[in-house]
Amino acid sequence: MIQFSYRLLSSLSAADRQACVETANSAFPHCDQTAYLAERFPLYDAVLMAHDESGLAAFQLMQRFRTDHGWFVYLGPLYSRRKAYLPMLFHFFRSAMDTWPDETIHFMAELQNPDLLLVCKTLFPRSYPLLCTREIPLTVRQTAHVFVERIAHIEGFRPDNLSSHGSHTLYRAAAGSGAVMTWLHARGVRLDRGDSQILLLTCPADASSRSRLMREMERGRLMLAHWERFRPVMLRKFEEGAARD
Numbered sequence: 176m177i178q179f180s181y182r183l184l185s186s187l188s189a190a191d192r193q194a195c196v197e198t199a200n201s202a203f204p205h206c207d208q209t210a211y212l213a214e215r216f217p218l219y220d221a222v223l224m225a226h227d228e229s230g231l232a233a234f235q236l237m238q239r240f241r242t243d244h245g246w247f248v249y250l251g252p253l254y255s256r257r258k259a260y261l262p263m264l265f266h267f268f269r270s271a272m273d274t275w276p277d278e279t280i281h282f283m284a285e286l287q288n289p290d291l292l293l294v295c296k297t298l299f300p301r302s303y304p305l306l307c308t309r310e311i312p313l314t315v316r317q318t319a320h321v322f323v324e325r326i327a328h329i330e331g332f333r334p335d336n337l338s339s340h341g342s343h344t345l346y347r348a349a350a351g352s353g354a355v356m357t358w359l360h361a362r363g364v365r366l367d368r369g370d371s372q373i374l375l376l377t378c379p380a381d382a383s384s385r386s387r388l389m390r391e392m393e394r395g396r397l398m399l400a401h402w403e404r405f406r407p408v409m410l411r412k413f414e415e416g417a418a419r420d
């Protein structure tokens with residue numbers, strides 16, 4: 176059974192931080208994450224954590240802040256053993272909606288993993304950028320700018336394609352992700368050169384919009400449960416989006 180928690184980084188013990196480092200290195204055995212996390216920890220306010228019988232199974236660094244336009248939640252580096260991050264994310268999004276039932280919530284993430292991008296677009300098809308068009312609406316670009324102005328470590332932001340560019344990348348080539356990479360390249364995003372694809376999702380306060388988002392997320396969860404069948408379906412959507420661009 177997996178247990179979830181949201182904790183302030185300032186409350187983590189040395190043992191907690193070491194568990195994070197060990198989980199990160201297990202998730203990325205090709206690249207030691209110790210120094211990277213030592214740099215990242217001071218930049219974030221909190222961490223999402225998932226524990227199972229073996230210990231820390233997944234975690235994600237995050238920051239949140241509030242403006243007159245609602246809550247803004249920035250989801251940072253994500254590390255996971257196996258696929259423990261999926262139930263952790265489901266739990267977090269449901270909890271966020273319960274915590275802020277009457278306020279708009281904006282979520283942002285910078286993605287450098289094509290497989291994770293594929294999963295996220297399966298769960299959140301309304302997140303921007305959309306697969307079917309290059310157009311980024313003005314309201315979406317304005318929301319992204321709010322994040323960029325508050326999160327100092329978002330580097331090289333490009334509003335035209337919702338991308339960023341940093342000096343450190345977690346990107347690694349993945350077999351079978353050609354359709355995702357082609358879609359990214361068509362939009363001018365090169366993960367292999369240090370770019371990140373930003374995903375932006377706005378969760379309105381009204382009940383009907385939230386219900387729709389939850390239905391879409393649940394549909395995506397079911398697709399992931401039968402991924403051998405539905406992965407090709409999602410890859411075709413990326414291919415069609417790249418061809419349309």
